[in-house]
Amino acid sequence: MDKKPLVLLALVAIIVIIPLTLYNGLGEDEGFFGGADGAAGEAIEETGYEPWFNSFWEPPSGEIESLLFALQAAIGAIIIGYVLGYYKGQDSERNKEENKKNGKRM
C-alpha cells in the first residue's frame, strides 16, 4: 500500500496537535482558541462601528451550532466517499478484467 497519504495525514495531525499541547490548560476564558472571525468582529466594534444588520437566524446554542457544522462536514464527506469509492470499485473491476484477459492469452 502506498504510504505517502498516511505520512501526509500524520503531518496534518501533528500540525493540529502542536497548538493544543503548546497552550495546554488554557481555554476560552483565558482568551485562547476563539475564532478569528469573531476576533475581527470585536476589533471592528472597538473602532466604534455598529453592525447595521443582524443574521435572520442564529443557532440558538452551541449544541445546535455543532449539529449544523457536523451536518455540513457529513454532507461533504459522504459525497467524497461515495464518488471516490465508486471510482475505486471501477478501477479494481477493470484490473480484474485485464487480469482475466491476460490470463487467457497466456
Next chain:
Amino acid sequence: MHIMEGFLPWQWCLFWYLIAIPVVVYGITRIKKITDKNPETKPLLAVSGAFMFVLSSLKLPSVTGSCSHPTGNGLGAVLFGPAVASVLATIVLIFQAILLAHGGITTLGANIFSMGIVGPVAAWLVYKGIKKIGWGSSIGIFFAALLGDWLTYVTTATQLSLAFPIPTFGEAFIKFMVIFAYTQVPLAIVEGLLTVVIFEYIMQLRPDILRKLRVIGSEKAQDSPEKVLEVV
C-alpha cells in the same frame, strides 16, 4: 475569513456584490459548458464542492492560539478553473450564512470575493505556473491550495482595512493581518497537505478525467501506460 453579517458598511457590501455577481454568473456558464462537453466530470465537480464543504466546516487550532478554518477552494480551482470554484464557494457561503450565522447575506459578496475569487484565481495561477516550470503536479497542487487558502485570508484582512482604515489603512491592515493571516499559516499548510492527498487519489483512479480537464498533461502517460491505452 467570514466577515460577519452587518460588519461592512452598505456601500462596501454593494461594491463587493457588484464584483462577485458577474464572476459567479460566468462560473455557472462554465459549469454548463464543461459538464456538457465532458459529462463524466460531474462527479468530480461534486467532490470539489464537497471538499470545500468539509474543509470549511473544520475549525482548527493554530499556533497563534486562536482558531480558524481552511477553505478547500484550491481543489475546485485547479480542476475546473477559478470561476467554477466561485460558484462552489457561493453555495458553501450561503449555507453557512443562513444556517450557521457565519458570514452573512449582506457580506456575501465580500466573502465570495475572498474565498471564491482571489483564493481560487491565486490557486489556479500557482498551479499553472508550477506546471510550466516543470515541477510535478503534486507540488503544484500543494502550493496552489496553500496559497489559495492563505490569500483568501489576506484578502479578508485587506477588505476590512479598506472599510475600517482606523486610524490609517496601514495600521488597520497590520491589525487584521495579525488576526487572520498569521493564524492561517499552519492551516494553509494543512489545507495544502489534505488537497495533495485527495488530488493524488483522484489522479491514481481517474487520470483520464484530469487529462480531459487539462489538469495533467499527456506526458503523464509514462506513469500509467495501461490506463492510457484504455482511454484511447
